[in-house]
Amino acid sequence: MSLSPFIVDVTEADFQQVVIEGSREHLVLVDFWADWCQPCKMLLPLLSGLAEEYGGKFVLAKVNSDREQGLAMEHGVRSIPTVIFYRDGRPVDQFMGMQPESAIRAQLEKYLPGPEAVEREAAQAALAAGDAARAVTLLEEALQDHPDRQALKIDLADALMQAGRVDEAETAIKTLPMDLYEQEAVRLLEARLHFARAAGQPETLSALEKRLANDPDDPDALHRLGCALILKGEHQAGLEKLLQLMRKHRKYGDDAGHKGLLAAFELLGARHPLVNEYRRRMMALMY
Incomplete structure (x- = not known):
């Protein structure tokens, strides 16, 4: 058990107080680990050193995933180490596996006040x-x-x-x-870049919809409209267009519908309610 006030062991009994409530006052990094996990033993000294260096700007909350299986399941932990960033009472970011110190520092920068x-x-x-x-x-x-x-x-x-x-x-x-490319923020930017590229030059949604009214299977219109809708935040409508593109035109754009769906799943995240449904429908088209 650590003697540092910035490094604490957390169980289900005090998770609400230490992590949820604590994150309303300061950033909390929840480190899911286990005794048998070698990468966990490599990562912990690095995280502990950063917690001491930052002097209370964030708290490192360690969760033994073998003993606290309920917390691990609740957070969707499938591999360890998994580190989840909590701020203002909710998870805002995460990373899995051993990461370089520079990548962790860059991720911390997003949530800790700096000179900029x-x-x-x-x-x-x-x-x-x-x-x-x-x-x-x-x-x-x-x-x-x-x-x-x-x-x-x-x-x-x-x-x-x-x-x-x-x-x-x-x-x-x-x-x-x-080493920053595994950060969630960068992965999301790359996914959005995919849709911005695919949507092409600005064109009103109504113009693309009119093209589809004239030709419901127009692959270019399906692709561009699906991507434009996802960028706009109309995720289900966009996913439907990409799924239709995949169903009708597997050869268009080197299977652009399939690629677009995968990029959308990355953008939305595994826990988004639409992802499981459309992943299942996508898989049904593949086999």
Whole structure:
């Protein structure tokens, strides 16, 4: 048992207090581990060292997955180590397996206040107000002052995509260190980039729907409309179009319907209620 106030062992009995309630005051990293797991034994000293270094900016909550199987099942833990980030009473991010220290630090940067926190908050406010161009400007200026902050680079790629500057967003993603590509935020950006590329030049949804009214099996219209709907957040409608494309045109775009469905599952996440349904329907088309 650790003597550090920043590293605690957690059970089902105190999970609510330590993790859920605690995360409303500070970031909590929940580390699911087991005695027999070698990668867990490698990761724990790294996480413990970071917890001490950050001096209370986050708490490391260790959960023995063998003893606390209920917590492991509740969190969908399928392999260990799994580390889940809790903030404001809910999980906001995670990673699995041993990760380089640089990747973990970059992931922490997203949730811990740093010297660039004011600029990031201003950029997020601009995005929320629909002013992606302003967000891009703010983030570019922040990167000039803090060029090593990887979270700023991830934010910039996101803002560029929302501004419709897809080529620049792709370039920004490609400049990220390779060890960041397993981060959920980067995987989601790559999935969104897939749909932005596939949707092509801006075209109103009504124009694409009109094309399908004239030809319900138009593969280009099915593909572009499905991708545009998913980008817009109309996930079920978009999945239906991609499934129809896969059903009718397996050879179009080197099986673009299948690829689009897989990218959508990555974007939505394994726990999204639509994923199981459409994965099952996709598999039925394959066999």
